[in-house]
Amino acid sequence: MQLVKVGLCAFGMSGKVFHAPFLKEHPGFFMSAIVERSKQESKAKYPETTIFRSVEEMLQNADIELVVVNTPVQTHFEYVKMALEAGKNVIVEKPFTVDVSEAEILVNLAKEKNLFLSVYQNRRFDRDYLQVQNILEEGKLGSLKEVEIRFDRFRTEPSAKEHKENPQLKGSGSVHDLGSHLIDQATQLFGFPEKLFADVFSMKGQAFANDYFEILLYYKNDLRVRLKSSVFSKEAHYAYILHGNKGSFLQERTDDQENELVAGAIPTFNEDWTKPLNEPDGILNYLNENSDTKRILTSSEPGNYMNYYQEIYEHIVFGYPLPSPGSEIIQNMKIIEASLESSKEGQVVDLRDF
Incomplete structure (x- = not known):
């Protein structure tokens, strides 16, 4: 090898x-x-x-x-x-x-x-995001109308990380940090939006970088995708909410790779290494081909950040596609930049200008 x-x-x-x-x-x-x-x-x-x-x-x-x-x-x-x-x-x-x-x-x-x-972009390999991908590929929701992707935390005290907390430093704050994940997932699932409107500020006060954002992405065919994050969320929300003309899907944020790695877990190559779920983490409610309602509790399959490095290796050795190339992520950076501008100006930003 x-x-x-x-x-x-x-x-x-x-x-x-x-x-x-x-x-x-x-x-x-x-x-x-x-x-x-x-x-x-x-x-x-x-x-x-x-x-x-x-x-x-x-x-x-x-x-x-x-x-x-x-x-x-x-x-x-x-x-x-x-x-x-x-x-x-x-x-x-x-x-x-x-x-x-x-x-x-x-x-x-x-x-x-x-x-x-x-x-x-490691969260392309989270179990919950991969489950959303699977549900969309099955097509049971029909034509999508509304989507919400959230990443909430309960961290009411500032961290000691100056590069994340100092509002005077470019690149600090939640829009760059967590927003880079949510924006990436939205563009992977639905492509680049036409317009956006954003509300960005610091719940902890003006002395700190932004720690709250709500970004509304406008797509063709009247699809709306809302990206949201807060550090004052003690009770968990569904991380992914999708509504279409044939049904809805709700998915919890259950990927625990980060916590397991922090606790000392050793990731393995070519096999699952995270702990299995104890109970279902999603709800699929849709109309089947006979227009009968089917409501199913779903369970996501394990994710694995090792797959990112496997894709890097396959690119180097076999010339396979490069995962999350910089040329692709420029589009995400445009959405971050447009979101900060939208919030500052209080108006919808046309992304065709970026």
């Missing part, structure tokens, strides 16, 4: 939870280098990996062909550009960049260098 040598730009939560465990367990990757500016926390689990004290030092000295840029979003442009100019393929954490112009520069640079640039 061809071995792909990888360098990881940081060993904070993103590195410890979402990247290092999968690179370690996938037989096609070797985590050759990790950047830790002052500590050596990675040595305990990854003793075979060389620690570097800066991204610059790693790019100059490490034997790697793929770089994972998993640093704060405000540094993504600098480090992705640096890696591409060093001749390395790049995976960059979401959100891609702080704005559209940075994303476009990086996509063009990757193309010039004949390198790939992929954005880590």
Whole structure:
């Protein structure tokens, strides 16, 4: 099996939870280098990996062909550009960049260098989202009329992460953070909308970056898709609500990969590794071919973030399609940018202008 040598730009939560465990367990990757500016926390689990004290030092000295840029979003442009100019393929954490112009520069640079640039949209591999995909493919809801996708939390106190909480920093706040997931799922399921209207602000107060958003996407055929997130949601809502002319589907947010990884779970290659559901997590209510009502409790199948890295490996080795290429995620960045403008101006934004 061809071995792909990888360098990881940081060993904070993103590195410890979402990247290092999968690179370690996938037989096609070797985590050759990790950047830790002052500590050596990675040595305990990854003793075979060389620690570097800066991204610059790693790019100059490490034997790697793929770089994972998993640093704060405000540094993504600098480090992705640096890696591409060093001749390395790049995976960059979401959100891609702080704005559209940075994303476009990086996509063009990757193309010039004949390198790939992929954005880590891991929640395409959540069990609940995959279930929504399956339901839509079955066509039982008929013509869709209204969709809501939510990602709520109960985090009423600010975190200690300056790059996420400081409203003066471009790219901070929930629209870039959680919005990048919801927007990606909406565009994957329904394509690029024609217009949008957004309400974005900070429930914790003006001293903090936005932590609430409601983005209404306008599609052809009068479809409306609402994306919503709040940090003052003690009781869970259905994460996905879909209504069509033949039925409705309600799906809970039940993917627990992040929590299991934080608790120390080890992801496996080519098999399910998350805990099974104890009870159904969805409701499908529709009219069958005889116009009789069928109401079914549904259970989603496990998701696996390892599939993202498998798709990266298959792209490198076999030339299969690249998952979430930067050129595709530029469209998501346009929606983020338009949402902030819409909220600021209090008006509908025509996305054909972006």
